[in-house]
Amino acid sequence: MAMAEMCRELLKSKGYTSDVVTNGKEAIERVTIQDAYTIILTDLVMPDMDGIEVLKKVKQQNPKADVIVMTSYGTVTNAVEAMKLGAADYLTKPFKRDELIIVIEKILQHQRLEGEIDRLRSELGEKYTFGNIIGESPKMKKVYEIISNVSNTEATILIQGETGTGKELVARAIHYNSGRKDNPFVKVDCASLAESLLESELFGHEKGAFTGAAKDRTGRFRTADRGTIFLDEIGNISLSVQAKLLRVLQDNEFEAVGSDDPIKINVRTIAATNADLEDRVEKGLFRRDLFYRLNVIRILLPPLRERSDDIPRLVSHFLSLHNKKNRKKVEGISREALSKFMSYHWPGNIRELENVIERAVILCKGTMIEPVDVPLYQEKIGSIQDLSGKSLQTLMDQVERQIIINTLELTHADKEKAMKILNISRASLYNKLNKHKIAGLLPS
Known part of the structure; x- marks a missing residue:
């Protein structure tokens, strides 16, 4: 009891509130009635109920509570057993007063970090709930219905829609409403990477696999293991990468570039495109078998x-x-x-x-x-009469050029901000600046 009172007075002097009980049974009764205890300090050797039993029952009652066990020199082996059962730490008696405070503050810091992680995870989940996909139109209600039906399955999803319709938002909503929500959501912008880079980005490579491969690279599929990979603008990938992707979807395995060793993964695939994949299949630009694999569930986002x-x-x-x-x-x-x-x-x-x-x-x-x-951008590029006689591609280029110019004006030519607003990669932005000869028009 003297040890308990010493600990209480020490904790009080540091601003902590604590309660003292005289045995393990009383401790369990207190924890059962009130679950506000975040740290329990218990002796290992006690009559009736020892510290190991207290530890087990506390963890059953409140898994988030941390237990510190106190042990004498001769029972350190038992303390190691307690650690295996989930004890946060142990102290060997006699211990210095500062030792107890250091252990408690370390545990409290860990609890704060875990709380912050839980908060951020909760915020992230809320951000991508259906409530953040705005709309009550009949076409959007149909989208909600599909998302609700497929989120908690393992089905491969193909999301089709024009640029800017919210394909990534739908992909994230599916992930964060699925059983994989606590595991990674990994996005790959297939349109922004050259073929040689895309294969390495997706599947990783071994050191020395090609010129410039100075070290091993994990690859996005392995990063997404047990989670979801989102392949944005999948219509842009080459036939050779399509073949490797097909194998992943069929067998859940692949080889890194430069390796013959198969790597097994457990990943859900969601793909998105603004292209007409059926048309690309007919033109021989997209594998028919891959299209069927991706098109298990299709979500069409209305413009x-x-x-x-x-x-x-x-x-x-x-x-x-x-x-x-x-x-x-x-x-x-x-x-x-x-x-x-x-x-x-x-x-x-x-x-x-x-x-x-x-x-x-x-x-x-x-x-x-x-x-x-x-x-509005239409006003800047001219009226409908002004656009007559121009090809669709010309009109789309005009609109894209004006959108980029207006975004750069908005951000005062800050390309990093423009990339975020336009939701495109650095390489994609610079390609479009060159394509539309915009760079020379920017403010200095």
Whole structure:
């Protein structure tokens, strides 16, 4: 009892609150009634119920509670056994007062870190729940229904939709509502990597496998083991990489570049594309057998122009988001500005809408977003009459060029910010800058 009182007084002097009981049975009764104890300090040798039994029962009652066992020199072996059963630490008597405080503070720091990890995991899960896929239109309700049905299965998913429709958001919602949610979600942007780099990125390589392979590389599939891999813009991968990917989907194994040793994995695959894969199959650009493997469950995301009833909800969502992000207090959007949104065709879909709202929030001088605050890209490239006689590819290039220019204007030519807003890789951004001859137009 003298040891217990000494420990209580020591803890009190350091600002900690503690309770003292005289035996193991009383300790278990206290823990059963009140689960607020985060650390239990118990002697190892006690009458009636020893410290090992206390440890077992505490862990059954409250698995998150940490137990420290105190032991004399002759029972250190028992302390090691206690550690195997889940004890957080042990102290050999007699111990210095500072030793106890050091052990307790180390455990409390670990608990704080675990709490932060749990909080972040919870926030991440909430971010990608269905509630964050905004929309009540019939086509979106169909998407929700499919996500709900497939999330907790192991089915391979193919998500198809135009650029900016939210394919990655749907992929993450599936992952974070599945049994794999506590394991990695690994995204690969297949469009931004050259063929030689993509194979190594996906499957890894051994040191010396090719020029420049100075050390082993794990690869994204192994990183995603027991989790989900998201292959974005899968329509861009070469036939040789397609063959290797097909084997992964069929047999759950592959070899790293430069190795003959098969690597077994347990990964769920979600693929996405804005391309017409059936057309690419017919043209011999995409393997038919791989298409069938990917197309177990297909989710078609509608473009924003086909779900315009959802625009007011999306505007409200992005307005709240970017007010908070940019420390602004824009109260809403005028009827005239919203009418302008409702009649616009949104070639960049939800991503374009979010960019326009963010720009408006930043530049708006009043409390309401007005039409003058939302110059739309169609207005900058000309009216429908001005576009007649031009090919679809030419029109798409014009829109893409203007989107990039406006994004760079918004970010004051900060390419890192532009990459994040456009959701493209560095290589992809620089390729588009060169393609559209934009670099020379940027502010110095």
